[in-house]
Every structure is written in C-alpha cells, then in structure tokens.
Amino acid sequence: MTYQRSQAKDHAYPIELPFWQAPNDDIVIKSKGDTLTAYCKIWYKPAKYSKFTGIFEFSNVWAMRFERNKQCAYYSHCDSDDFNSCYWVIPESSWLEQLVNERQSHFPNWQQYDRGDYWHYIIQSDSFYVEVIAKQIKISKKQLKGIF
Numbered sequence: 001m002t003y004q005r006s007q008a009k010d011h012a013y014p015i016e017l018p019f020w021q022a023p024n025d026d027i028v029i030k031s032k033g034d035t036l037t038a039y040c041k042i043w044y045k046p047a048k049y050s051k052f053t054g055i056f057e058f059s060n061v062w063a064m065r066f067e068r069n070k071q072c073a074y075y076s077h078c079d080s081d082d083f084n085s086c087y088w089v090i091p092e093s094s095w096l097e098q099l100v101n102e103r104q105s106h107f108p109n110w111q112q113y114d115r116g117d118y119w120h121y122i123i124q125s126d127s128f129y130v131e132v133i134a135k136q137i138k139i140s141k142k143q144l145k146g147i148f
Contacts, residue, residue: 012088012122014081019054019141020044021085027056027125028147036061036132038123039147043084052141053148056087056123060116060135063099068128087139093120096133 022041030037040054090096096118103110121132 009092010090010094011092012090014083014086014088016083017054017085017087018139019050019052019085021054021124022049023085023124024126026128027123027130029125029130031061031064034061035059036064036134038125038130039144040123040125041148042141050141051143053144055138055140055142057138057140058121058132058134058136059138060118062118062133063095064133065131066125066128067131087124087137088122090120090122093133095131096120099133 020043022043025041028039030039036058038056038058040056042050042052042054044050099118116135118133118135119137121134121137123130123132
C-alpha cells in the first residue's frame with residue numbers, strides 16, 4: 001500500500017478495515033524477529049461474532065508501543081467516517097522522526113543497507129492503542145482455532 005507523505009505533522013488518517021473489528025475485545029499479539037502479528041475477533045453484524053479472525057501482519061518492524069487510557073490525539077473523529085472499524089496511518093510522525101534521528105546519530109550510513117520507507121501505524125485493542133513503526137502491513141481474515 002502506498003501512502004502520501006507531506007501531510008500535517010502527527011495527524012492520523014483512518015483507513016477502513018475489510019472487516020468489522022469487535023470494538024470491545026482485546027487483540028492477541030505475537031512477534032518473531034522483525035515481524036509482529038495481531039489477531040482480533042470480528043463481527044458479521046452488531047454483537048454477533050464471525051467464525052473468522054482478523055489478522056494484522058506487520059513486516060520489518062522497527063518499534064512498537066502499547067498504551068491505554070489515551071485519547072487518540074492524532075485523529076479527530078469525523079461524522080463522514082461511516083465505516084465500522086479502521087486502523088490509522090501517520091504519514092508525518094514525530095515518533096518516527098525521533099527514531100530516525102537517534103539511529104542516524106549511532107549509525108550514519110544505516111540507510112545504505114536498510115532501504116525502504118517506514119510508516120507509523122495504529123491499531124486498537126479495546127481501550128489500548130498499539131502503535132507500530134514498520135515498513136508494511138498486510139490485513140486479512142482467516143478461520144483460525146486456538147488464538148483466543
């Protein structure tokens with residue numbers, strides 16, 4: 001997926017999910033190496049769980065943070081957002097900028113061997129926000145057993 005840079009600093013843009021993430025359920029997070037996978041329960045209609053599981057697969061993960069009791073200050077809800085659930089992308093992220101500056105100070109030539117763009121993503125887990133700096137996200141749904 002391609003995102004536009006040059007937007008407002010630290011403004012999150014919602015992107016509709018291809019499924020209805022159950023809004024009051026926690027996600028399950030698994031990580032291995034530089035990949036992170038989050039699993040969520042999904043609904044097929046209000047309060048009716050689907051047999052499918054929603055999957056967020058992040059690759060080339062640089063950093064992750066997990067916070068609760070936080071307003072998503074990056075994004076102001078708009079009534080025109082008529083979708084059931086979404087994730088967010090922050091094209092101009094001060095957190096990503098801070099990570100780049102820190103890495104640059106220790107490894108000045110790091111961009112010669114670590115090519116590609118990193119993005120700041122946000123997904124929700126009930127009252128928690130999970131923020132991930134990664135090169136890519138893949139979103140899908142599958143029938144899985146034993147995740148929850």
